[in-house]
Amino acid sequence: MSLAAHALEPAAVGAIVVTPSPRLARLLKQDRALENLRAGNQVWPTPHILPWEAWLEELWEQALYAGLPLPARLDADQELWIWERILATAPEAAELLDLPAAAEAAQHCWALIHAWQLDRREIEAAASEDTRAFLGWACEFEHLSELQAWLEPARRADHLATRLGKLPLPPAVELAGFQELTPQQRAFLAALEQRGARVHVQEEPALTPRQLVRVRFADRPAEIEAAARWARSLLERGEANKVGVLLPDLERLARQVDRIFTRVLEPSAMLPGATTEPRCFNISAAPSLDAQPLVHAALLALELDRARNPLRRICSLLHSSFLGAAETERGARAVLARSLRERGITEISIPALRRTCQQHGCPEMERALARWTAYDEALPGRQRPSTWARDFSRLLEALGWPGERSLSSQERQAWLAWNDVLDRLARLDAVSEPMKRSEALAWLKRLASRKRHQPESELAPVQVLSVNEALGLHFDALWVAGLDEESWPPAPRPDPFLPLALQRRHRLPHCSAEREREVAQRLWQRLLASAPYVVTSWPEQDEDRELGLSPLLRNVPEVTQADLGLSAVPSYAWMPPASAQTEEVKDERGPALEPGVVASGGSRVFQLQALCPFRAFAELRLGAAAVRLFEPGLSRIDRGEAVHAALEAFWRCVASHEQLCARGAEELRSLLVEAIEKALARVRARRDDLPPRLAELERCRLLRLLEKWLEIEKQRPPFRVIECEQRRQIELAGVRAEVRADRIDRLEEDGRELIIDYKTGTCETGAWKPEHFADPQLPLYAVTHNQPVAGLAFAQIKTGDLCFKGLAHSPHLAPGLRPADIPAQLQRWREKLEELGTRFREGHAQVDPLDDDACRRCRMWPLCRVHEAAPAVQENEGE
Ligand code: SF4
Structure with missing residues (x-):
């Protein structure tokens, strides 16, 4: 006979079955229901099965109804609040790194002392510094409890044991599934036996696995x-x-x-829209309540601040299904979130957000924020936890939480659990003073994170x-x-x-x-x-x-x-083909561009087609674009733009190698400072949230970097800068593109031109090999250039690694260049670029990345599903 069946027998004859955990109690009840259903029963008496704590709770209620004088019962949250207050005012408070964690440890220790009936004098006799600190807090806790006539869960069993004679007791108590009983539990059960109840601790029926x-x-x-x-x-x-x-x-x-x-x-x-x-x-193992999307959205919404909100928080709320009109305005809110990200701002105020909502067709969101603002403005600085619980609910209501669609059963249970957490916050009234909003919200978050939520x-x-x-x-x-x-x-x-x-x-x-x-x-x-x-x-x-x-x-x-004999379960991606008659069709081409239609996308056509045909098709023909990721401070793009703009401003003023060498260090420095100032002004025009301190740091960094770079430029033979950031239109293989060279220098020695591209990260000329054409931008400029080309160079302007890298008819044109037959090279590049342009026009769109690095830098993977294909292949190989 299984323990489940064994445990249920006494329940059938009026005894109470007590388990160590709520889960076991629930499973035993479910077993009982199944047995009755199998036996064809339509109705049956509910078995009296309770976890230990709930059983004590039930006895406590009976004592209250019996009119026994009882102290005020504290729940675990109220007890924790008291421990935290005591620790916060203790002499050791300044040394506690994590006060909430220390309070939880003290609460746990207090429960342990009572469960194992430890003698205070025995503890004191061997006390370490930490033990003495704890004993001091425990004294204070005991004193407060006596003063207020409070009783916390740790001492409830002892208290009830002395009052059992006045309570209606069950004829028998069966303990099922206990690994061991604490001395406190044993004493309680002994008191129960003295009052005539039969107590039995069930042993597991002997069974050896076959x-x-x-x-x-x-x-x-x-x-x-x-x-x-x-x-x-x-x-x-x-x-x-x-x-x-x-x-x-x-x-x-x-x-x-x-x-x-x-x-x-x-x-x-895993199918879209499948019910779970x-x-x-x-x-x-239940996750904490704050991990539930519905509760997570509520906590995010309660963190809203009229003056400043991190963009991450706002975007999460705009995408949330749990705010009012989330379904009606889903598309408009997604566009709004994207446009906020593209502005590159890091924070936004509620009034600014309301204005943006109006501009982006989100009137419901704007109205919700207006209601929220009106309520928020009227809130006082301090009030009781129960009033905060009420106001938090109203703030959420103003925002339309929990949304307009009907909740699933799981979400409804999370909603009920959330209300329970608000109740627990309100119950802190019994022990706390009025608190600030931030304090109440911190407690609410803590209660939600401590609550394990397991939907029934x-x-x-x-x-x-x-x-x-x-x-x-x-x-x-x-x-x-x-x-x-x-x-x-x-x-x-x-x-x-x-x-x-x-x-x-x-x-x-x-x-x-x-x-x-x-x-x-x-x-x-x-x-x-x-x-x-x-x-x-x-x-x-x-x-x-x-x-x-x-x-x-x-x-x-x-x-x-x-x-x-494990079941051979293929991954979902492979299940439909395995379960049906299928025909394989390769679908790697989109429609070709009509003759005469010029491909749009500019020079990126060639670059993306070289990196991965699917990426070129997705981005340039389908218009797919990744949402810009938020980067605090200056992004890589901002820094790159600053370097380009500063060098452009500098070379417009110092137009040749001769002028560069003729100027003294101080003069060059002041020209650089001026150029950097212009560059940062350009960045700031886009990034109005750039903190002045950060701009100052970037100013210093750029000055050091560019002074060192000019030392390298001085080592070159004489040249004149004839173009900076020059753009021009080209057409190649039916693709019209705008190309831009960061700089073109004309050599004094033979009039040929060196085409230069600034890079602020590490770069390699290996990316120009036609068989591994990862970066065709500079070759594209070179093959369409209408002047004799002396060479192509990357100017790698990276802190700690400044150098030229490139190919030239003669390596002395700049330190770091390698010799090459430039006309032959141009011919090979032209052929490769024409092939790429033609394939793009023809609609070639295979998922065929150039290398792993191409995928690492690409964000089209939700469309191409390249990562989904890879494990499936491995799985098949394994089988
Ligand atoms: S993630 Fe890789 S395979 Fe997918 S589109 Fe981008 S480069 Fe191509």
Whole structure:
């Protein structure tokens, strides 16, 4: 008989079943419902199954109804608030790096002392400096509690134990799934027995798995994927109705597990618009409430500030589905967000945002912001937490949160959980003074991040749990993953405030490696008893660390992955072809341009077609454009523009090598300062939010950089600068383009011209090889130039790496140039450029990047899906 069935028997005869966790209580209730349904029952009495804390809560309520005099009950949040106040005013406050974390640790230590009934004098006898500090805070806490007649959760069981005689008690109490009972729990249960209740701690029914194996994996993702495929194969073959997958470190890995299990067990959930429920698996590690999109949007909206808002926050809200009229104005808001990004600003005020909303056809958003502003202006500086909770709701209401579309079941549950968090904020009234808005919002965020939110779901056949949660459950088959030597047994984590010797003497949880080993051993035995078929596994590597096998698995026979009969689940990208008769059609060409139609896109036609034909088609024919990413401070583009503009201004004044060499250092410096000033003014015209201090730093940096660069220019033979940033129209292979040379120098020695391109990053002339034509801009200028060309050069103006790189008929034209047959080179480039232009006109659009670097610098991957194709190919090869 499984423990579930075993546990439920007493519930059927009027006893209360108490579990260590809400999850086990819920699963036991679900088991009960399934059994009744299988038995054909239509109705049945609700079993009385409660987690320990809820049971104490129930007894407390009974005591209140019985009219017993009770202290005011504090909840965990109220208790934490008091600890935090005490620590904030303690003499050690200045030394605490993270006061909220220290308050949480003090609260935990206080609970530990009461759960393990530690004697204060024993703690004092071996007190370290930290222990003494904690004892001081604990004294203060106790004093305050007495003064206010408060009682926190840590002492509730002791308090109730003395009043059990006056309460209606159940005839029997069954404890199911407890790994161990604390002395406080044992004392409480003993008091219960004295009052005539029968208390029974259930043991797991003895069961030895018929099959127990271990298997190794290269890394954690491979291990998790295999566990998912194994669960799928058991369900496919009808060999199990209830499959358990356990991970000691589930909380940390929950996102990764969810992604992999969804791909393997619910691939259709990846289809656009697919509903995600009900799913055939359930992961117990609930994410925090603030990770729910609906709550995340609410918290972002509450951070709005009338004067300054980071653009990132505003863009997130403009894209959010949870503000009023989000569906009606979706397109207009997306355009508005893009235009804000393109302005290159970093912050925006609410009045400025309202004006922008009006200009971009977002009247509903503008009206919402107007309502928000009116409400926001009327808020006082300080008020009670409950009033802040009410005002936060009204501010959100003004913005139309939670949106105009109807919420999914998951979103509705998140909305209910959010209301619960607001209630918890309001309950701080009982212990706190009026607080500032920023303080109330910080608490609200903290409460939302501490609240684990697990939407209710139907009983799924595959349960992914942490090891402790599986105690008391029974499965048809069980996989325990992550059993490497670091995770199982886990490393000890003694309490930071209690003396270590005392913790070891009383065998407190996590106090020593020996205790962790014993607990792991006990858990291990109980897990083996929870399924007839148990697979265990461990990864040999986690990121860059080698991992060994847990010592608990040494005697378990090892098998290979092939022995497990894993379901061959292809990735979603390959599923439709595998499941239907298909015909392969290569679709790598768009429509060709009509004869006589001139291709638009300028010189980028040649560059993008060389880097990747698909990118050229997507950007220049389809008009696809990546949203500009926000960069605080000066972007690479800003810095590049400043260098170009400063050198242009300088060479317009100093027009030749002779003039450069004739001027003294001071004169050159003042000319550079003037040129840099003009350049920064040009940048500032676009970036009106540029802080003056940052502009000053850039001014100094440019001056140092360009002074060094002029020293290199002086080493060249005489030249005259004949063009700076000169643009002209060209046409090649039916593509009309505007080309621009950063600078053209005419050589005094033979009148030929050197074409120069400034680069502020590292550049290589390898990018001009026709067979690897990554940067055809300068060759394009050269082949269409109507004067004799002496060479082409990159001027690499990069801090710490200043140099010329290029090709010239003679290397002495500038240090760093290499000799080349320029006319022959021009001919090869012309042929290559004509080929690129022709292929662009013909609509060639293969996903064919020049190299990995081309993809790294491109943001068209959501359209070309090149990354999706790569893993699928690897997966196929693996199979
Ligand atoms: S990401 Fe790579 S393959 Fe995709 S369009 Fe860009 S360059 Fe081409």
